[in-house]
Amino acid sequence: MHKEFMKLSDDIHRYIVLELFLKTLERDRDCISELKMRDVLEEWYDSKINETFHEFKKLRDFLYKQGCKIEKQKSDDFMTYYFILFRGYDEIRSYGNIALRNWVSEEMKRILGMKYLTPADKK
Numbered sequence: 742m743h744k745e746f747m748k749l750s751d752d753i754h755r756y757i758v759l760e761l762f763l764k765t766l767e768r769d770r771d772c773i774s775e776l777k778m779r780d781v782l783e784e785w786y787d788s789k790i791n792e793t794f795h796e797f798k799k800l801r802d803f804l805y806k807q808g809c810k811i812e813k814q815k816s817d818d819f820m821t822y823y824f825i826l827f828r829g830y831d832e833i834r835s836y837g838n839i840a841l842r843n844w845v846s847e848e849m850k851r852i853l854g855m856k857y858l859t860p861a862d863k864k
Contacts, residue, residue, distance in 0.1 A: 746827045749809055753825060753834075754844075754860055756804060756811055759797040761841060762848045766790050789852055 770786035773779050804811065808828040815822050821841060825832045850857035 743830070745807075746809075746830060746832075749804065749807060749827070751860055752800060752804060753809065753811060756797070756800050757823060757836070758841070758844045758848055759793060759800065762845050763790065763793050763797060765845055765849075766793065793852075 766786060766789055770783060770790070773782045773786070776782060810826045812824045812826075813821065814824045814833065816838070819838055820835050821838055823834045823836070825834060847857045847859075
């Protein structure tokens with residue numbers, strides 16, 4: 742069972758990053774109302790939010806079918822904790838907020854077509 746859980750580790754990480762990235766895109770979209778090119782940028786943001794949501798939903802459904810549920814448990818100034826339930830096996834993962842911010846930045850680079858890092862690059 743533990744082996745199956747470890748196989749999903751990258752997918753769990755991706756789920757957490759995509760969820761935060763979606764929230765970031767939505768928050769950023771709300772801040773562009775003062776820009777001159779807001780119409781174009783709003784359209785771009787809406788498009789990327791839609792694409793990311795579909796990718797997130799597909800991953801969420803995949804994890805659910807594997808018997809995995811992920812919930813943000815709590816966060817403080819330095820850490821965010823996630824509760825992961827996988828077929829009766831549970832785990833609490835802690836992520837540094839700075840690390841999460843960096844992963845969300847890497848996701849933005851990917852969306853923009855820039856060079857970006859993946860979790861495999863960090864290993």
